[in-house]
Amino acid sequence: MSEMNSGTKIFAKDFVLNNFPLPLRGQAGLQHAADLFLEHSSKIKLHEDTNYLLYVSQICIALALLMLLLPLMIIIFAAIKLTSRGPGIYSQKRVGKNGHEFLIYKFRTMVLNAEESSGAILSWQGDPRITALGKFLRATHLDELPQLINVLKGEMSFIGPRPERKEIIKTFVGQVKGYNKRSVVLPGITGLAQICCPYDATPELKLKYDLYYIYNRSSLILNLMILFYTIGKFYYGIVGDTSRQQT
Template structure:
């Protein structure tokens, strides 16, 4: 409980500092523009709206996820979020000067306040991030899995994570953890694979907690269903009420209303880009501008999805259905750009208007792949309890090359925690993803580079400990 109170208190303190920075930025902009002779009309205008503008800034910063725990996240993501959130606040301020005649800010003051606020926010938040990294970085990680080779897949995740937060100390097979129990005392963090039995996880978790070690659990899919479970009492027995996945009638209505209004606004805003791409796509490669393909929607209903064509015409004529891979030769030069910037997804706004899709939801998939994934992951079809989305939690939090199982975890998390505020947050964070082209890369062909790096780290630790050095399998 004490830890939760500390986390909430830190968020309140961040919010207070943010309000201070927003208003300091505006005041400094006035001073830079007018010196000590600020026009009374402009100053009175600021005094009349500063409180409302401050409250709007908190909402904007919350929607861009600035009040989540940024420890162990990328500094670049933080900077993107700051620039976009302050930019959105500046656009709101500019719109206010246009629609509310009693409010008058010179455009130069708005631009100056944007620049000052961005510098202040990035400086302070980066300093906090750096201090946290100094204190909590380079955590030594032990990975425990049923099989040693399977543990390398988890080790790869740590290597691909933001540099400096984790160092791979060792990997252990579950059957050996008691014999190598001293290893737990050498590390800071223990990751437990979902492949471990419930008894093994409970025993290791209990031991780690006793000695103050952080434990990272990769949840089994069914465990995600109890995240929002309601505690109830039946006689003297405590139970958790787990409702089936899906949205209530009120949530469906609100989500549909938001989809219609927002998609109409986006179509109007993006119509120039659509017109340009409608000309450029067929002009740069043979074939039509729009690509249509059958997908499966809510409850398995099939529909035709619309996208700007990013691959050569008839890309799967000789191969059959297959996912895009890194450096895929089927993708056109223009296709690389529109896939990276998500511009190829714009025509799906018309799918949203038709009711086949939602703005936010699980990624739309073909029946061919759904059948394959469902065989491996029996819970896969639960993601179809809501409409597929142009963007979604998995699209924002993961990469194109992320495994189906890991994406499913994000999809189920979304379904279980749906709210209109969550939809807006995901939409705004999608803007950040558009500028991070790396997340759109296809499935990688080779894991060899990461495998070698894991072996190198483990080899260094084993040599230092006097154990046998791992040799790479030929």
């Protein structure tokens, strides 16, 4: 990871912990928000995802971005087809809001049939299954662009907990208290855990950031911070950060 990107990640995490959660008015921070959400999750009104204005806004933005980025997506698709065997885009079942499964779309970054013998496992730094082009696409998050289609279909949001596979969720639910609470909102293309957690962060740490965001997701400043940092990760990925964990 580049020194600049590492410093920006630390700044983002410190900014969140020092300035949020706004709705808690200066309460203890990340752990407090996670604990509070777990304690009162059944009483918290989670209505933002179904808010009509928010839904229409996300659809319009996703459609505009698809039109704007279509030439780039065509180039990426062609580059994948030219450099490795297999489809340019692949789909995979993920668990979304309220446990409903959907097909997530991504540009393929691994060799064909990468999990044929191993089954569903998380990738790791230096994973030999990732292609040379795939490393670049992952570092810049360009492999996530097809998920704009998932936003158009109402299956995902721009910001939220990352969707996982059913097999992985079953494992974590048995090991991490409150892991199933991530599914009370739409999963996101990017999220607070993705911008604040290190490469090898534990599921417990990522969950704290996910619950923190769910509890405070009505904060405009928090959402803008996540979006701006995601754009920053895109830039720093291009200039040299070619390692990140992805599921």
